[in-house]
Amino acid sequence: xxxxxxxxxxxxxxxxxxxxxxxxxxxxxxxxxxxxxxxxxxxxxxxxxxxxxxxxxxxxxxxxxxxxxxxxxxxxxxxxxxxxxxxxxxxxxxxxxxxxxxxxxxxxxxxxxxxxxxxxxxxxxxxxxxxxxxxxxxxxxxxxxxxxxxxxxxxxxxxxxxxxxxxxxxxxxxxxxxxxxxxxxxxxxxxxxxxxxxxxxxxxxxxxxxxxxxxxxxxxxxxxxxxxxxxxxxxxxxxxxxxxxxxxxxxxxxxxxxxxxxxxxxxxxxxxxxxxxxxxxxxxxxxxxxxxxxxxxxxxxxxxxxxxxxxxxxxxxxxxxxxxxxxxxxxxxxxxxxxxxxxxxxxxxxxxxxxxxxxxxxxxxxxxxxxxxxxxxxxxxxxxxxxxxxxxxxxxxxxxxxxxxxxxxxxxxxxxxxxxxxxxxxxxxxxxxxxxxxxxxxxxxxxxxxxx
Amino acid sequence: xxxxxxxxxxxxxxxxxxxxxxxxxxxxxxxxxxxxxxxxxxxxxxxxxxxxxxxxxxxxxxxxxxxxxxxxxxxxxxxxxxxxxxxxxxxxxxxxxxxxxxxxxxxxxxxxxxxxxxxxxxxxxxxxxxxxxxxxxxxxxxxxxxxxxxxxxxxxxxxxxxxxxxxxxxxxxxxxxxxxxxxxxxxxxxxxxxxxxxxxxxxxxxxxxxxxxxxxxxxxxxxxxxxxxxxxxxxxxxxxxxxxxxxxxxxxxxxxxxxxxxxxxxxxxxxxxxxxxxxxxxxxxxxxxxxxxxxxxxxxxxxxxxxxxxxxxxxxxxxxxxxxxxxxxxxxxxxxxxxxxxxxxxxxxxxxxxxxxxxxxxxxxxxxxxxxxxxxxxxxxxxxxxxxxxxxxxxxxxxxxxxxxxxxxxxxxxxxxxxxxxxxxxxxxxxxxxxxxxxxxxxxxxxxxxxxxxxxxxxxxxxxxxxxxxxx
Numbered sequence: 005x006x007x008x009x010x011x012x013x014x015x016x017x018x019x020x021x022x023x024x025x026x027x028x029x030x031x032x033x034x035x036x037x038x039x040x041x042x043x044x045x046x047x048x049x050x051x052x053x054x055x056x057x058x059x060x061x062x063x064x065x066x067x068x069x070x071x072x073x074x075x076x077x078x079x080x081x082x083x084x085x086x087x088x089x090x091x092x093x094x095x096x097x098x099x100x101x102x103x104x105x106x107x108x109x110x111x112x113x114x115x116x117x118x119x120x121x122x123x124x125x126x127x128x129x130x131x132x133x134x135x136x137x138x139x140x141x142x143x144x145x146x147x148x149x150x151x152x153x154x155x156x157x158x159x160x161x162x163x164x165x166x167x168x169x170x171x172x173x174x175x176x177x178x179x180x181x182x183x184x185x186x187x188x189x190x191x192x193x194x195x196x197x198x199x200x201x202x203x204x205x206x207x208x209x210x211x212x213x214x215x216x217x218x219x220x221x222x223x224x225x226x227x228x229x230x231x232x233x234x235x236x237x238x239x240x241x242x243x244x245x246x247x248x249x250x251x252x253x254x255x256x257x258x259x260x261x262x263x264x265x266x267x268x269x270x271x272x273x274x275x276x277x278x279x280x281x282x283x284x285x286x287x288x289x290x291x292x293x294x295x296x297x298x299x300x301x302x303x304x305x306x307x308x309x310x311x312x313x314x315x316x317x318x319x320x321x322x323x324x325x326x327x328x329x330x331x332x333x334x335x336x337x338x339x340x341x342x343x344x345x346x347x348x349x350x351x352x353x354x355x356x357x358x359x360x361x362x363x364x365x366x367x368x369x370x371x372x373x374x375x376x377x378x379x380x381x382x383x384x385x386x387x388x389x390x391x392x393x394x395x396x397x398x399x400x401x402x403x404x405x406x407x408x409x410x411x412x413x414x415x416x417x418x419x420x421x422x423x424x425x426x427x428x429x430x431x432x433x434x435x436x437x438x439x440x441x442x443x444x445x446x447x448x449x450x451x452x453x454x455x456x
Numbered sequence: 457x458x459x460x461x462x463x464x465x466x467x468x469x470x471x472x473x474x475x476x477x478x479x480x481x482x483x484x485x486x487x488x489x490x491x492x493x494x495x496x497x498x499x500x501x502x503x504x505x506x507x508x509x510x511x512x513x514x515x516x517x518x519x520x521x522x523x524x525x526x527x528x529x530x531x532x533x534x535x536x537x538x539x540x541x542x543x544x545x546x547x548x549x550x551x552x553x554x555x556x557x558x559x560x561x562x563x564x565x566x567x568x569x570x571x572x573x574x575x576x577x578x579x580x581x582x583x584x585x586x587x588x589x590x591x592x593x594x595x596x597x598x599x600x601x602x603x604x605x606x607x608x609x610x611x612x613x614x615x616x617x618x619x620x621x622x623x624x625x626x627x628x629x630x631x632x633x634x635x636x637x638x639x640x641x642x643x644x645x646x647x648x649x650x651x652x653x654x655x656x657x658x659x660x661x662x663x664x665x666x667x668x669x670x671x672x673x674x675x676x677x678x679x680x681x682x683x684x685x686x687x688x689x690x691x692x693x694x695x696x697x698x699x700x701x702x703x704x705x706x707x708x709x710x711x712x713x714x715x716x717x718x719x720x721x722x723x724x725x726x727x728x729x730x731x732x733x734x735x736x737x738x739x740x741x742x743x744x745x746x747x748x749x750x751x752x753x754x755x756x757x758x759x760x761x762x763x764x765x766x767x768x769x770x771x772x773x774x775x776x777x778x779x780x781x782x783x784x785x786x787x788x789x790x791x792x793x794x795x796x797x798x799x800x801x802x803x804x805x806x807x808x809x810x811x812x813x814x815x816x817x818x819x820x821x822x823x824x825x826x827x828x829x830x831x832x833x834x835x836x837x838x839x840x841x842x843x844x845x846x847x848x849x850x851x852x853x854x855x856x857x858x859x860x861x862x863x864x865x866x867x868x869x870x871x872x873x874x875x876x877x878x879x880x881x882x883x884x885x886x887x888x889x890x891x892x893x894x895x896x897x898x899x900x901x902x903x904x905x906x907x908x909x910x911x912x913x914x915x916x917x918x919x920x921x922x923x924x925x926x927x928x
Contacts, residue, residue: 384517
């Protein structure tokens with residue numbers, strides 16, 4: 005709770021500091037605010053919050069782990085994307101504080117205990133992103149992406165609200181604990197509740213970008229600036245998936261017979277459609293967008309079981325996925341991949357061995373090769389689900405082989421010798437070194453298992 | 457633990473040291489790993505399992521991360537460390553040895569292999585199994601033939617698909633058990649319907665790696681596009697991981713499924729024996745001859761392991777060691793041909809035995825070892841395996857025994873066409889000291905094992921019969 009307030013105040017301060025047009029000062033304030041909030045969330049055991057009375061947000065150990073992950077990813081993105089934001093010195097602090105406000109929404113979405121807070125969090129999360137997607141004002145793709153994301157997003161929100169209203173009609177409560185009790189006791193009006201469940205699930209599938217509600221994904225990812233794309237793929241996705249997990253594997257778990265069928269279909273379609281479409285892409289960001297659809301499919305495995313360890317598995321998986329995505333996007337920014345071509349990565353391993361190393365690590369982690377985090381994430385998720393959903397797990401492994409082919413092609417591309425170009429190193433700023441270093445540590449997954 | 461840490465540290469250090477030191481550094485590293493392994497051998501009780509790493513707690517979802525080895529593991533460790541030394545030595549005066557990346561990758565490969573042979577935890581086994589794929593892929597990619605990308609993709613995807621099937625098998629198996637440690641997995645008694653499927657998951661991984669008959673298509677192309685060291689590591693060590701996995705992991709853990717998978721594997725192995733040999737007879741590329749020969753030999757070993765009798769497994773172990781030694785020798789001989797003459801086509805060669813008598817002699821020794829003449833290790837191994845095949849089923853025994861005849865045909869043909877006849881070359885540089893050393897070392901090892909195979913059989917007996925306990 006305190007972390008949320010610190011982040012919000014940091015965002016406000018940086019808006020005012022922005023008038024001085026000193027980007028490094030803004031960066032310092034934002035970074036220290038994020039670090040402070042990170043530490044506040046860390047210091048759980050012996051620290052009593054000043055706002056502990058507020059019971060619409062509740063953080064136990066799982067929620068703290070997830071919100072720390074969100075804060076950490078945002079910090080990495082702010083550091084990694086600073087060079088991009090600095091170009092537009094008028095608006096640097098606006099962009100950065102918008103990211104922070106969106107992060108506030110993510111934390112609300114992680115800690116909510118009733119549907120008011122849930123809706124509030126979702127909107128606080130989304131609205132800054134609608135703006136951020138369109139910050140390349142001269143760019144047609146960016147404008148298209150912003151408009152498309154705004155319209156489809158609003159539509160999804162409307163459906164979500166409809167679902168929440170029906171849910172209220174069926175159970176007469178917004179509070180998650182009360183709803184769960186009502187469902188458990190069986191004193192609800194059935195068709196209304198079930199329709200509500202489907203509506204809410206549709207909205208969620210839209211927000212996390214799973215098939216069949218994925219069509220906005222590639223266009224928006226392609227149009228958005230690199231760093232905003234990475235924010236959507238990591239922070240937005242993790243908050244939405246966690247809220248999804250909390251509602252469905254928690255509150256609605258007694259109706260799981262009803263909704264798992266629909267979810268299974270969404271998972272299978274996401275797993276295959278994502279990787280298969282990604283195989284044919286030439287644009288780097290579209291490729292990442294499609295592969296993120298498949299990764300969402302993996303993440304949704306956490307919903308299939310109500311065992312308490314599924315949140316932990318999801319955490320490991322999302323750390324692996326997030327670190328890999330952030331590393332890849334940072335590398336794409338380092339090499340000035342403005343044309344957004346996969347071919348631009350050719351021969352990186354020879355030009356900058358360090359970049360090549362981080363890139364190979366992240367691609368291997370995405371394809372789930374041990375001993376990197378991606379393997380542990382997938383392993384934990386799948387082994388939780390294997391008892392009840394054996395066929396789904398086997399399908400997931402098949403799709404993971406397709407994914408491995410996709411990523412292997414990029415690995416080979418980055419190792420290829422390109423005799424045409426003279427070897428010229430790309431300059432890397434110290435901030436980008438920090439980001440890539442932290443991502444590498446996140447990708448070496450052994451430690452995640454031990455602290456779990 | 458130093459067994460694993462040593463190659464890993466040497467691997468990391470190899471990235472840092474200057475390139476000019478790398479081959480000396482490589483030899484020192486490989487020799488010291490071998491010394492450590494020999495040190496473990498002294499005073500090792502064959503009945504015991506020596507634990508080398510145990511965190512004493514269970515991590516989430518039953519990961520235990522235990523490591524240790526029994527007599528079988530120790531033999532494989534010794535084999536690995538010895539072969540790595542020989543591989544580095546045979547590359548001594550090639551360009552590749554002066555590249556520090558190569559040395560580093562070989563050490564990382566050794567690290568992964570030792571991990572596979574010492575893992576006492578299912579998932580740890582899988583992790584190391586997959587890990588070995590990365591160094592070998594990079595060795596093939598960086599130092600192999602140009603434009604071999606399609607071959608490498610095929611190799612990588614084939615093995616990865618197999619590994620994923622094994623992962624599925626491990627996860628399913630683990631869901632019946634409290635943890636993934638070897639002891640706990642041994643306790644599991646599987647429901648009838650599951651055992652067969654789990655075993656086929658394992659088998660897919662192993663059949664692709666070995667490779668068994670219909671899964672072999674990646675192998676000849678990969679071998680012939682690989683650099684010598686890559687081929688040696690692949691055929692002498694990586695394929696043995698699969699056979700080791702069959703003996704230690706697949707059969708004891710899923711013995712309930714043996715009945716349904718025994719016949720398919722034995723039949724596929726027998727087809728492989730004949731098929732590999734027949735294709736080898738028609739080949740012109742000497743590396744491809746040896747690649748198909750490898751399919752033929754390993755088909756016999758895999759079929760023998762599936763018999764699951766103690767003596768068949770003893771024969772298989774002898775044959776595993778023997779095949780590793782022979783394949784190092786054969787691929788060294790093939791690479792010497794390619795290195796000195798620039799071609800691997802045997803019909804373009806001839807009369808080399810006159811130009812390079814030492815090479816002719818040692819090549820012949822390895823070829824005869826490959827034919828399993830008496831006094832060599834192969835004789836004992838193949839004899840035991842074929843005898844067991846006969847007592848299992850007569851037809852299978854007869855098919856398996858053709859390996860002796862067909863083996864003689866392709867081996868002697870390869871040797872005769874390239875080494876005898878009218879000389880088509882004017883000069884051929886004879887063996888260098890390191891090559892002679894490798895050949896002599898291999899010959900001594902093959903003879904020693906051939907003459908005293910009882911020692912190895914006795915040494916392995918306790919652990920091999922331990923693997924059979926579950927089958928009543």
